[in-house]
Amino acid sequence: MKTALQRIYLALIAIFLYAPIGVLMVLSFNESKSRNHWAGFTTKWYVSLFENKQIMEALYTTLILAFVSAAIAMVLGTAAAIAMEAMGKKLRTYTMGVTNIPMLNADIVTGISMMLLFIALGMRLSFGSVLIAHITFNIPYVILSVLPRLRNLNPSVYEAARDLGASPLQAFGKVILPDLAPGILSGFLLAFTMSLDDFVITHFTKGPGLDTLSTKIYTEVKKGIKPEMYALSTIMFVSVFVLLMLFNGISSRKSAGRAAGKAARSKKADRSETDR
Amino acid sequence: MKNKKNIWLSGPYLVWSAAFVIIPLLLVVYYGLTAKDGGFSLEYITAVTQPENWKALWLSVLLSLVSTVICLILSYPLAMILVRSRLSSGSMIIFLFILPMWMNFLLRTIAWQNLLEKNGVINSVLSWLHLPAVNIINTPGAIVLGMVYNFLPFMILPIYNALSKIDENLFHAARDLGANSVQTFVKITLPLTVPGIVSGITMVFIPAMTTFVISDLLGGAKILLIGNVIEQEFKQASNWHAGSGLSLVLMVFIVINMIVTSIADKDGEGALL
């Protein structure tokens, strides 16, 4: 009885979280362009989607942006995390404090502040400005994913490698990096996803002619969302879902998103770091 | 790895942060504290007391408080169930965070319009069950729902993590000493998860309070939150000073929030795995 209640509760929350996603999938098969009106089943939006240059361009921008920003954040963030392990308490506290700012700050303030900077510098608001903004809010996710991995490293392995004649770089590449890889990768993935889903910061730092899927959708809201947009989202969602399933993603195995989740959940997370 | 030489590796990151985190925030402070002619002025800070801004701020605080409480009430039992079911945190995170994010957040919020509208999905189901209809679309209720929907995972995860760290032996010991389940909950579980609860509250309250998208999409533009006012100042009125002034007021809330959390979480255990 008790477990039945628990199951029901879980199911209700799952419905709550996934009902909108279901709605969007259904809408992608709606014959009518109007969101409020079901006019029969069609798959035509899945065809016209690939002919819609604007949506395809927005998709392209979104993915390139997510990939490049996550990659750069991955490099900068990993280096920073390694450095932070080596820092003394005080320096480390300050660094952690800086890292926490983009995570704790409201998106709207982050977006506005960067827009003010770009304009003050006389920089044209374009792909470059959005990229810088995305890298900035992505780095903390990488740092927070890599730090716990670093803490679990056994320092003597590195020393041993050095004693056996490996150069610092070799020792790092052969011994440290493989151990850090899961943390780095999950940091990258988390950063990628965050960049993909961002609207507010992009909204403030983008210029004319540049649209990500988010900003495109926002302008479309006023005129009625193009059904192709639902089709595209459905494709993206389903492919990620299927691939996860194929790799047995949602199983009881520990860890994958662990570091990732740590970062996501505790935007402000490592306060303990600062206190150490 | 505790090689002191490694410290230089943080160089690029610190330079980056100074340029793109610290300086931009100082610019907000600068614009918020100056008037259009460039001179120092508190005019845009005090603008928050004008009735229309004050009302927006008050409503934002109220609605985000309500959402935070609802999130907390929904999350706690859920986190307990998840911990007991020994679901791995990895798959939980994918299920709660990563997967839904591949469906754009604006679209997911718009989909709530379809669910909540008068002839929407929920009302169709209700009328099929011969239950009365709910009409909350374009009301504060819909905004609260949107906030809960978007930020619920941010409450679940820290509580889940705090719960999963509790040593099982504590429960056994309590039981052995004669505590019933209510007593165990009040005396052991709850106190030990306070840090998790506090981080959950921070993580929900700030984004909820500062949103302009959710109120825009689900409130029918009848309800202005402080985020909407700021967005309009920047994007429509192009009055950066006014927008920055109000942003500074928001930052006060953010800083207070940070302080509260760090007090509640002095030992720094709460938010960690």
Place this chain on the structure above:
Amino acid sequence: MKMMRNRKLMALGITAALTAGLLSGCGSNTTQPEDNKEDAGEVVVYNWGDYLDPETLDMFEEETGIKVVYEEYETNEIMYPKVESGAVAYDVLCPSDYMVEKLLQNDLLQELDKDNIPNLKNIGDEYLQWSAQFDPGNKYVVPYCFGTVGIIYNKTMVEEPVDSWSILWDEKYSGNIYMQNSVRDALMVGLKSLGYSMNTTDEGQLEEAAQLLIKQKPLVQGYFVDEIRDKMIGNEGAMGVIYSGDVHYAMRENPDLAYTIPKEGTNVWIDGWVIPKNAENKENAEAFINFMCRPDIAHINFEYLTYSTPNTAARELIEDEEIRDSDILYPDMNALMDTCETFKYLGEDAEELYSDKWLEVKSQ
């Protein structure tokens, strides 16, 4: 255990990479049009949201080799400051009547070279005369779309005849009314129903209109722009203030809908192409405007938008007689002129007064 971790992560990584690759592959195919014609330069167009068929942009790029950088705005008021600041050099804009006036008064537009726009001949004389009201001599504007603002209502929900703005204050329809979410259109409804001019600068009259709208607010389900069309189609409300161009589409999707122009009068508006003073590609801009005035292109855009086109040659191409001669799209202008007006630019002080009053309504 470690192996597993890595495998799981690999899975995630591959998932993301594959999806990204797959989708961006599709994307990149379509993003590189005609590389060979790159030297024709670009034209930066700043237009209303969804205000032309995107296909016509592709056709333009293909025919001329000019790359279109396309940006959209939701209201005239959002567009203006961006143009004024000059942060971005736009080449073509599509403002409404009163906004053209404002741009002109602030010396932000440049004269069109009509030799570069031969298709101007397709625009009906009556529309040129009309736009000459705010653009004497038709030196700056090429009309693109026009229409009226009125009430769309659902015949199954509204029993009495709809002929006056006053029905928007009927408590019977509480929670079923949609209002426009832009300063001038919203206050226009208030002013017109009080019998005032919608171009008034009298603070007392504006205050009265604002109070009327505040009184109405509890009855209003929401303030929207174009979403009103979709909501009316979905039977979400009983009536709303709407642009005439949206009406045919709405009536096709939901035959219960009808449209009326209230007897107190309304806004008759016209939008047109202009070139800002700081445009960097003036000739490309003129080529763009000329292209948009070509009958076949104007017709494609009409079919896409269903907003009334002043392009007489394009109107000839409309096959459906009912639409070509529709009263809603092409009302008898002479009959409307007694009560209806076109927005005028009223100067900065009045503008601030309007936005103050509107904020007063919105923040209630």
